[in-house]
Amino acid sequence: MPDSLNPPTAAAASTMGQPVRFRGGGFTVKRHPWAALAAFAVLIAVWEGASRLGLASPLFLPPPSAVAHALSGMVTDGSLWMNLKASLGRIAVGWVLGTAGGMLVGFAMGIFSTARAVGVPLVSAFFPIPKIALLPLFILWFGIGEPSKFATIGFGVFFPTVIATYSAIDSVPRNLIRMAQSFGLPWRSILRSIVLPGALPGILAGFRITASIALILVVAAEMIGAEYGIGAFVLMAGNLMQTDTLLAGVLVLSLLGLAIGTVLSQLERRLLNWR
Amino acid sequence: MRLLVSDLTHRYDDLTVLDGIDLTLAEGEILAVIGPSGCGKSTLLGIAGGIVAPTSGSIRVEGEVPDGCLNPITFIFQDFALLPWRTVEDNVALVLEHHKLSAAERRERIDSGLRRIGLWEFRKALPKQLSGGMRQRVGIARALAVRPAMLLLDEPLSALDAQTRELLMDDFLELWRREKTTALYVTHNLDEALRLADRVCVLSRRPGRIRELVTIEEPRERRQEPSAQAHLAEVRDRLWHLMKAEAQMADREIARA
Numbered sequence: 331m332p333d334s335l336n337p338p339t340a341a342a343a344s345t346m347g348q349p350v351r352f353r354g355g356g357f358t359v360k361r362h363p364w365a366a367l368a369a370f371a372v373l374i375a376v377w378e379g380a381s382r383l384g385l386a387s388p389l390f391l392p393p394p395s396a397v398a399h400a401l402s403g404m405v406t407d408g409s410l411w412m413n414l415k416a417s418l419g420r421i422a423v424g425w426v427l428g429t430a431g432g433m434l435v436g437f438a439m440g441i442f443s444t445a446r447a448v449g450v451p452l453v454s455a456f457f458p459i460p461k462i463a464l465l466p467l468f469i470l471w472f473g474i475g476e477p478s479k480f481a482t483i484g485f486g487v488f489f490p491t492v493i494a495t496y497s498a499i500d501s502v503p504r505n506l507i508r509m510a511q512s513f514g515l516p517w518r519s520i521l522r523s524i525v526l527p528g529a530l531p532g533i534l535a536g537f538r539i540t541a542s543i544a545l546i547l548v549v550a551a552e553m554i555g556a557e558y559g560i561g562a563f564v565l566m567a568g569n570l571m572q573t574d575t576l577l578a579g580v581l582v583l584s585l586l587g588l589a590i591g592t593v594l595s596q597l598e599r600r601l602l603n604w605r
Numbered sequence: 606m607r608l609l610v611s612d613l614t615h616r617y618d619d620l621t622v623l624d625g626i627d628l629t630l631a632e633g634e635i636l637a638v639i640g641p642s643g644c645g646k647s648t649l650l651g652i653a654g655g656i657v658a659p660t661s662g663s664i665r666v667e668g669e670v671p672d673g674c675l676n677p678i679t680f681i682f683q684d685f686a687l688l689p690w691r692t693v694e695d696n697v698a699l700v701l702e703h704h705k706l707s708a709a710e711r712r713e714r715i716d717s718g719l720r721r722i723g724l725w726e727f728r729k730a731l732p733k734q735l736s737g738g739m740r741q742r743v744g745i746a747r748a749l750a751v752r753p754a755m756l757l758l759d760e761p762l763s764a765l766d767a768q769t770r771e772l773l774m775d776d777f778l779e780l781w782r783r784e785k786t787t788a789l790y791v792t793h794n795l796d797e798a799l800r801l802a803d804r805v806c807v808l809s810r811r812p813g814r815i816r817e818l819v820t821i822e823e824p825r826e827r828r829q830e831p832s833a834q835a836h837l838a839e840v841r842d843r844l845w846h847l848m849k850a851e852a853q854m855a856d857r858e859i860a861r862a
Contacts, residue, residue: 509686512656513676513700513751523699527690603689604731 424483436495461486498532606754614663633785637798679753683728718746737768810855
């Protein structure tokens with residue numbers, strides 16, 4: 331065994347000095363700003379190379395260059411914007427409806443114990459239903475057009491919003507509410523000045539979840555029955571074996587998700603600068 | 606304003622925390638309440654401030670409310686209870702929001718409180734940018750803005766380090782030198798009680814009963830002087846003797862529970 335691993339004996343310690351060895355400072359995270367970019371570059375290069383060398387069939391896995399070409403074609407012939415517009419419109423309407431309803435119900439459940447007693451079992455029962463399974467029912471109710479898609483997205487967004495809102499209200503520090511009561515603030519002021527801003531972080535965290543749910547549901551709904559929309563576009567490309575166009579559509583969806591996430595991050599940074 | 610507590614008892618379910626408390630707080634008096642953890646000190650304060658409903662007994666206030674008083678009984682909290690999303694001045698403004706005041710008076714109440722406690726330059730800062738001592742000063746400015754007739758202080762310095770505690774004790778002394786606001790000061794720190802209080806109420810371990818009421822004869826403004834030290838040491842010994850036994854027994858009861 332090497333000497334350095336043996337603790338010096340008491341006699342030795344008093345006579346010979348020993349430098350203190352650095353033993354680590356906890357697992358610290360180092361920043362590697364170029365690593366992510368390099369990983370993307372390597373992935374795309376390998377993919378492109380495999381395709382060029384004939385290791386992957388261009389029909390089943392078209393190279394990135396073909397996907398980029400298809401994407402630029404979508405931009406020039408206007409199909410990107412047309413399909414994106416249709417999807418964005420559905421997300422916007424469905425998400426706003428579901429969020430407005432969900433926040434209203436969530437606030438009621440957060441504040442009134444009767445509303446909570448009624449609401450919690452109902453929400454627990456409806457929340458786990460994969461909402462896309464209800465689309466056929468919504469088509470029967472509202473027709474094959476837009477309203478059935480709004481309803482699916484809205485319904486999917488509604489329940490997570492309810493849960494996020496009332497949990498957020500639960501997490502508002504009770505000492506702040508007691509403080510306000512001790513200064514005689516009326517109920518409405520407490521709601522506006524303490525409960526609402528205190529619940530905002532939780533509600534915004536809920537937005538992140540519901541935005542991704544809305545994106546999933548819009549694609550699924552468009553694949554079931556729509557003329558335009560990124561989901562319909564991807565499905566159509568698949569039916570025609572246009573895999574480069576299909577992947578271009580998927581790329582658009584990925585960028586859309588990224589863009590929504592960025593907007594939400596900005597919103598959080600702006601509204602929650604006090605944290 | 607005077608506070609009259611008579612035969613006050615409080616239970617949380619089966620747990621009796623306060624048992625038959627009789628206490629009178631004279632106009633302008635500062636009464637420190639000390640006692641071991643869990644003896645019901647904070648509950649007593651909560652009941653006095655109307656944010657805890659007592660199980661039985663009565664608690665009343667008597668006397669004149671000063672001009673411009675918007676909230677006669679006002680708390681200063683251990684954890685400061687500031688809204689983290691509001692600036693210093695908006696935290697003070699919060700407690701004036703529901704009162705009908707002219708814009709000028711509102712401004713004056715906010716500004717004079719902040720200036721008095723040395724927070725004027727920090728009025729636009731958020732709580733996260735302030736030290737603990739500064740945060741408690743915001744709590745003091747907020748209390749001053751409503752011109753209280755009685756202050757209820759719930760271990761106001763317990764979350765602060767020793768130096769900051771000294772500084773804030775000076776702030777309190779200055780406050781009470783200018784305004785004779787009646788105060789109930791809950792603490793577990795003997796030094797705070799000896800520096801600030803006129804009388805000290807020692808509560809027993811749970812269920813909290815009054816063990817003893819000790820008057821500190823030396824006037825507050827002279828307690829730093831050498832001549833006062835003999836008397837203070839004597840009071841301190843007496844309080845510590847009372848507290849020590851209770852605290853030891855409370856400790857053993859916690860270990861057994």
